[in-house]
Amino acid sequence: MQQLPLSEKMFHGAISIEKTETYMKPWRIPFEQAEIFLPNEIGGQAELPAGVRIVIRSTTKIINIGILDAAEFMQMDCLINGSLYKTAHISKGDTSVHFDGLSDETKLIELYLSQKMAVPITGIWIDEHAKWELVEDSRLHWVTYGSSITHCYYSESPSQTWPALVANEMDFKLTCLGYSGNCFLEPTVARMIRDMPADFISMCVGINIVRGNALSDRTFAPALMGFIQIIRDKQKDVPIAIISPIFNREYEKTENKVGLSLEKTRKEIVQVIDILKKHGDQNLYYLDGLEMFGKEYEKYMPDGLHPNAEGDKILAVRFQQLVEANVPVRDKEKMICKL
Secondary structure (H helix, E strand, O other): OEEEOOOHHHEEOOOEEEEOOOOEEEEOOOHHHHHHOOOHHHHOOOOOOOOOEEEEEEOOOOEEEEEOOOOOOEEEEEEEOOEEEEEEEEOOOOOEEEEOOOOOOOEEEEEEOOOOOOOOEEEEEEOOOOOEEEOOOOOEEEEEEEOHHHHOOOOOOHHHOHHHHHHHHHOEEEEEEEOOOOOOOOHHHHHHHHOOOOOEEEEEOOHHHHHOOOOOOOOHHHHHHHHHHHHHOOOOOOOEEEEOOOOOHHHOOOOOOOOOOHHHHHHHHHHHHHHHHHOOOOOEEEEOHHHHOOHHHHHHOOOOOOOOHHHHHHHHHHHHHHHHHHOOEEOOOOEEEOO
8 A cells, every 4th residue: 555645735624733753633723822722722622623634535445544542432434525435433542544445436535533532643545556636625614613512522423513514515614613611702712713714604602601600791792792803803704603502401591600691692692793783894693593403402412411413413404504594605606605
């Protein structure tokens, strides 16, 4: 087999790549500035590669991926021309992942890395005489920010998270900034999003803030407004959709220790959007989390908080429907999502 030279350009959906003599590891923050993303690189979530995939175009019938010893069980998906071909189940201690039986035609190969743990890549091997090339993704770039509900620990597999399903269905280039337990409207994250090229930005905010007693009914709206305004420093006209919290029985009406409930959070999100629109920002859009995943879907949240694998598929469908109905996302030639 031939070993491919590892390249940063192979990794799609990552913010940066940590490079050592033995591996390349994708991060969802600028690795060189990880220290400023307090605490502990966004609670240790930024090195978990949700939505990150290795992408090549090749005629190979076999592909092997070398990894550092898997810390525990994880999965990796192989998509061929946009369709899920196979999910690899990786046991603790494994150092390689193998996909075979691929056709010898030229095809797009996407390898979705586990969203549950860091995945340092030590090498990639394909058939000895197979042709291959790097791929430049010129599709509309969607950046989505949120909590564990966007990170999607409980999805069926890495390519079956709701952001990945939406990106595949709507033909978006995905960057997923879902940080489990760590969506607190940090200015450092807003600055990072501000400095990224994007055609569409979505944010699902509230559940971590309410459950973590992080912001009150006094501080939440100003923090959200500041987060959006930081992004607008450079992303002047990019459509931004703000998703309010999905249903959560425990915190719907019950206020946290500093006086904020999910019900209040939704009202304040609407207020922030209305104020910013009044002051000239006509590219903000509100997506009601209860329309996206309301009380009727509670049975798909076994722990009362996180949608399960089936719930993620519902989230994907509902989000796409809401975007298509409310958010105009355009490229140079056509409207991808129409009002």
